[in-house]
Amino acid sequence: MKKLTEIRWHGRGGQGAKTASLLLADVAFSTGMYIQGFPEYGPERMGAPITAYNRLSNEPLRVHSNIYEPDFVAVVDDTLLESVDVTAGLKEEGAIVINTKKDPKELLPLLKGYKGKIYTIDAAKISLECIGKNIPNTPMLAAMVHASKVMDEQLFLDNMRASFKHKFATKPEVVDGNMKALSMALEEVKVYEG
Amino acid sequence: MAISERLSGNEAVSFAIKQINPDVVAAFPITPSTEIPQFISQYIANGEMTTVYVPVESEHSSMSACVGAQAAGARSMTATSSCGLAYMFEMLYIAASNRLPITMACVNRALSGPININNDHSDSMGARDAGWIQIYAENAQEAYDNFIQCVRIGEHKDVHLPVMACQDGFITSHAVERMELIETDKVKAFVGEYNPEKYLLNPDEILAVGTYDTPQYYMEHKKAQTEAMKNARQVIKDIAKEFETISGRKYDMIEEYRMEDAEYAMVIIGSSAGTAKEAIDELRTAGVKAGLIKVRVFRPFPLEEIAAALKGVKAVAIMDKTDSFSAAGGPLGAEVKAAIYGKVDGLVAANYIYGLGGRDVRVEHIKLVFDEIAELVKSGKQPETYKYLAIRE
Numbered sequence: 001m002k003k004l005t006e007i008r009w010h011g012r013g014g015q016g017a018k019t020a021s022l023l024l025a026d027v028a029f030s031t032g033m034y035i036q037g038f039p040e041y042g043p044e045r046m047g048a049p050i051t052a053y054n055r056l057s058n059e060p061l062r063v064h065s066n067i068y069e070p071d072f073v074a075v076v077d078d079t080l081l082e083s084v085d086v087t088a089g090l091k092e093e094g095a096i097v098i099n100t101k102k103d104p105k106e107l108l109p110l111l112k113g114y115k116g117k118i119y120t121i122d123a124a125k126i127s128l129e130c131i132g133k134n135i136p137n138t139p140m141l142a143a144m145v146h147a148s149k150v151m152d153e154q155l156f157l158d159n160m161r162a163s164f165k166h167k168f169a170t171k172p173e174v175v176d177g178n179m180k181a182l183s184m185a186l187e188e189v190k191v192y193e194g
Numbered sequence: 195m196a197i198s199e200r201l202s203g204n205e206a207v208s209f210a211i212k213q214i215n216p217d218v219v220a221a222f223p224i225t226p227s228t229e230i231p232q233f234i235s236q237y238i239a240n241g242e243m244t245t246v247y248v249p250v251e252s253e254h255s256s257m258s259a260c261v262g263a264q265a266a267g268a269r270s271m272t273a274t275s276s277c278g279l280a281y282m283f284e285m286l287y288i289a290a291s292n293r294l295p296i297t298m299a300c301v302n303r304a305l306s307g308p309i310n311i312n313n314d315h316s317d318s319m320g321a322r323d324a325g326w327i328q329i330y331a332e333n334a335q336e337a338y339d340n341f342i343q344c345v346r347i348g349e350h351k352d353v354h355l356p357v358m359a360c361q362d363g364f365i366t367s368h369a370v371e372r373m374e375l376i377e378t379d380k381v382k383a384f385v386g387e388y389n390p391e392k393y394l395l396n397p398d399e400i401l402a403v404g405t406y407d408t409p410q411y412y413m414e415h416k417k418a419q420t421e422a423m424k425n426a427r428q429v430i431k432d433i434a435k436e437f438e439t440i441s442g443r444k445y446d447m448i449e450e451y452r453m454e455d456a457e458y459a460m461v462i463i464g465s466s467a468g469t470a471k472e473a474i475d476e477l478r479t480a481g482v483k484a485g486l487i488k489v490r491v492f493r494p495f496p497l498e499e500i501a502a503a504l505k506g507v508k509a510v511a512i513m514d515k516t517d518s519f520s521a522a523g524g525p526l527g528a529e530v531k532a533a534i535y536g537k538v539d540g541l542v543a544a545n546y547i548y549g550l551g552g553r554d555v556r557v558e559h560i561k562l563v564f565d566e567i568a569e570l571v572k573s574g575k576q577p578e579t580y581k582y583l584a585i586r587e
Contacts, residue, residue, distance in 0.1 A: 025370050029200040038369035041226075041312065041552075060372075062468035064333070064365050065556045 005150050006067045007054040010086050011076035014046040016137030020074070021052035023141055023163070024150075028056045030159045031151050036061050049084050056150050072148045075099065076123070076136050081110040092116040095147045097189075099123040099136045104192035118192040119147045121185055130181035131174065138178055139185035146189050153186055196374040196441070203331070203366035206338035206373060207273075207299045207359070208233035212243055213381040214345060216297075217268035217388070220248035220259035222278060225311050226363035227301035230273035253278040257285035257296075264294040265403045267393030269345070271296065275363055276303035279317045283324070289356045290325025291419060292403055295348030296356040298326075299341060302464070302515075303363040304551040312552020313363040315463065315515040319525050325419060327357040327426055328493040332467045335373040337361040339443060340490075342376070345385050346433045352425040362465040364552070380440050423494045430491055447496035449488040450503050452478060456485025458564050458571075459504060461530050462513040463489045466548075466555045473560035484564050489526065497533035504534055509542035509567035514580075515549045523547075523580030542570050544577035548584075559584050 007024070011017025018039040025037030039052040053067045071094040075086050078100035090096060095117035098107060104118045111118070121143045123136035131138065145156045160182055164175045201209065208230050211219065221231035237243045248263075250256045253274055260270040274282065279300060289296050300318050304310040318328060329344060331337040337359065344357040361367055376384075392401055407415055427447065434445035451471050453459065462470055467488040477484040487503050489496065504510055512531070514524020522528065527545030534541060544567050549555045563583065570577055 022370055026200060029372055034372050035200060036369055036371055038364075041364045041368065062333075063472045063557060064362070064369070064465040064468050066554050068556070 002057065002059045004055065004057045004059075005072070005148055006070045007056070007072045007074065007144065007148065008067050008070040008090075009052040009054075009074045009076065010080050010084055011050055011052070011137075012046075012080065013048045013050050015076050016135060017050055017074070017076045018052045020076070020137035020141050020144075021054050023137070024054050024144065025056075026163055027145075027156060027159045028054075028150060030163070031155055033057060033150075034059060034061050040066060049080055070094065072097065072144065074140055074144050076140055078102065078107070081107060085112065087111050087114040090114060090116065095119055097121070097140065097143045097147045099140055101125070104190070108194070115194065117147070118194070119143055119189050120192070121189045123185065126181050126184050126188065130184060131177045138181045142182040142185035143189040146186055147191075157182060196376060198372065199375050200370050200372050201334055202229075202368050202370050203334040203337040203361045204229040204301065204368065205233065206334045206375075207341050207361070208237075209375060210338050210341040210381070211271060211299075212237045213376075213378045214269075214342070214385050215243050215382075216245055216271045218246050218248060218260065218263040218270040219272065220250055220256040220263070220270065221272045221274065222250050222253050222256045224253070224275050224278035226303055226367045227273045227275040227278070227299060229367070230299050230301070253281040254285060257282040257289065260296045261285060261289050261292065261294055264289070264296050265292060265393065266395045267388075267390050269349075269388035271298070273299035273301065275301045276305055276317045279321060280305060283321065286321055286324040286326060286356075288404065291415070293354040293419070293422065294356060295354055297341070297344050297348060298356065298358045300358045300360040301363045301367045302360055310551040311363075313365050313465075313515075314550045314552070315360075316517075316550075318358055318360050319516040319518070321358075322493060322525060325355065325423070326493060327353075327355055327423070327430075327491070329357065329359055329430075329491050330463045330489065331359070331361040331366060332465055332488065333366055333373075334369070334371045335443075337366060338373065338375065339437065339441060339445065342381055342385060343430075343433050343437050343445070347426060347429055349388060349390075350429045350433075351391065353422050353429050355419075355422050355426065360464070365465040374441075376441055384437065384440055426494050427496075445490065446499075447491045448499045448503065449490055451486040451488065453485035453487065453503050455483055457483040457508045458567055459485045459487060459507045459510045460513060460560065460563065461487045461489060461500065461510060461526065463492065463526065464515065466513070466515070466560070469555055469557055470560045473557045473564070476557065477561060477564055482564060482568070492526075495529055495533070497529070500530055500533045501537040504538050504541060507538075507541060508571045509544065511563045511567050512543060512545045513563075514545065514547050517547045517550070527580060542567065542577060544570065545580040546583045547580060548582075
C-alpha cells in the first residue's frame with residue numbers, strides 16, 4: 001500500500017531549514033524510501049522567511065508541486081509564528097514541531113486553532129550545548145523524525161552517524177557533537193495534545 | 195548493477211558530464227544552471243575529469259568557445275539558463291548551421307522581464323527555431339538519462355546537430371530525488387569516443403568552417419540541415435532502444451500515459467507531466483477517461499506520434515509553459531494543432547498557458563483543465579483560442 005508523508009519546513013534564511021529538508025531526504029533515502037527534498041526558491045537573504053519541503057514514500061514520487069496540505073510542519077524559528085501562517089493546510093491527525101523555549105500553551109494563540117499535536121523543542125539550547133553553535137536544524141531534524149515516525153529512531157541515528165561521517169570527513173571531531181544533539185533532541189522533545 | 199542515488203537534477207547532469215568526460219566545457223554561471231559548471235570545475239580541480247574548462251566572460255563567448263572547440267574536433271559541452279541562453283542566440287544558429295554536435299544542459303528559467311529566476315520554458319522555446327534538437331526531462335532521472343543519450347544523438351553521422359537537454363529550473367534542478375545512475379564504464383562505452391568525420395585539426399584534410407554562403411548555395415545548405423533534423427527522429431528512437439539495454443528504462447519521442455482508451459487528453463512538457471499523471475490516476479478512479487501525452491522531444495517535432503495518440507480522443511488540452519505573444523497561443527499549442535490538422539477529426543483542442551515564472555502547478559490545476567475540456571464537449575462549445583490557467587483577474 002502506498003504510504004506518503006508530506007512535510008513543510010518554515011525557517012529563516014541561514015538557519016538551515018533547507019539543509020534540514022535535504023538531510024531528512026538523505027536519511028530516508030538510506031532506509032530505502034523514495035524521497036523528494038526541495039526548497040521554494042526566490043530572492044532569499046539571511047533572516048527572510050523561507051520554506052522547504054519533503055515527500056517521503058514507499059512508492060516512486062511523481063508530483064512536482066509545493067505542499068499545501070502537509071502531514072507535518074516544522075518551524076525552525078518561533079518568531080515566524082507571528083508573521084507566517086505555519087498551520088495553513090496542516091492535517092489535524094498530523095503535528096507541528098516548533099523550536100522554542102516557550103511552553104506549547106503560550107504558543108496556542110499563534111496557531112490559529114490548530115487541533116493536532118504540538119511538539120516543542122529548545123533546539124537552540126541543545127545545539128549550543130552539543131555543537132557549540134546555534135545550529136537549530138540538527139535537533140529539529142531529530143524532533144521531526146520523532147513526531148512523524150517516518151522511520152525507526154535507532155535506524156535514524158545509525159544512518160545519521162554514517163551521513164555525518166561522510167559530510168564531515170575533513171573535521172571528524174564534530175560528528176560526536178552532532179550525534180549528541182540528535183540523541184538529546186529525541187529525549188527532550190515534548191508533546192502537547194490539546 | 196545500477197547505482198541507487200539521491201541527487202538533484204543539476205547534480206545528476208553534472209555527474210553524467212563527469213562520466214562522459216568531454217574534451218571541452220565552456221560555461222558562464224547563471225541561475226539555476228550555475229551548479230553545473232560549479233560541480234564540473236570541482237571535478238576537474240579534484241583530478242576526477244580531464245576536461246579542459248574554458249572560463250568565459252559571457253554566454254555569447256561560452257557558445258563561441260564550444261563552436262570553436264567542436265569545429266576543431268573536440269567534444270564540447272555547456273550549461274545555461276534564461277537570459278544566458280538568450281545571449282547565445284546568435285551563436286546557437288552558428289552551432290546548428292555548421293552542424294556542430296555540442297551538448298547543452300539547458301536548465302529552463304523564465305526570461306526577463308519582469309526579472310524572475312524561476313521556471314518556465316520561455317528560454318528554450320524562444321530558441322526553438324535555432325536548429326537545435328530539444329529533449330525535455332520530467333525529473334532528475336530523465337535529466338541524467340537524456341543527457342547521456344543527447345551526446346550520441348547529436349554526434350550521429352546522419353544528424354550532426356547540437357542538442358539541448360532541458361530540465362525545469364529549481365523544480366527538478368534543485369530538488370533531490372531518488373534515482374539510478376549507470377556505472378561509469380557502461381556510460382563511457384555507450385557514449386564512445388568522439389571521432390568526427392571532418393574537423394579543423396585534421397592535417398590530412400584542409401577544411402574551412404563558417405564561410406560566407408551565396409544565394410546559389412544557402413538554400414541547399416538549409417535543406418541539408420532540415421534533412422538532418424528529420425533523420426534525428428529515427429536516430430533518437432534507435433539510441434533510446436540501445437539505452438534501454440544498459441538502463442532498463444524506455445524512452446521515445448513522446449510518452450503516453452493511460453492513453454489506450456482516453457476520451458480526454460493533455461499534452462504537456464517537463465516536470466508537470468508527473469503532477470499530471472497523479473491527477474489522471476485520481477480522475478480515472480472517479481471514472482473519467484483521462485490520459486497524458488508527454489512531449490519528450492520537441493525538436494524534431496513528433497507530429498505523427500501525437501496525431502496517432504490523439505485518435506479517438508474527444509478533447510485535448512495543450513499546455514504551454516510560455517506565451518509566444520502571437521495572440522494566438524503558445525508554441526506547443528500551435529504545433530500540436532498543426533500536427534492533428536487533417537489527421538484527427540472533430541477533436542476539441544484547447545490551449546492553456548500555465549506555470550509562467552515559477553507559478554506552482556498543482557494536481558488540482560490539472561484536474562481543473564480536464565473538467566473544463568470535458569465541459570466543452572458536453573456543451574458543444576468551442577474553446578477560447580487560448581487561455582491562462584488559474585490566473586487572478
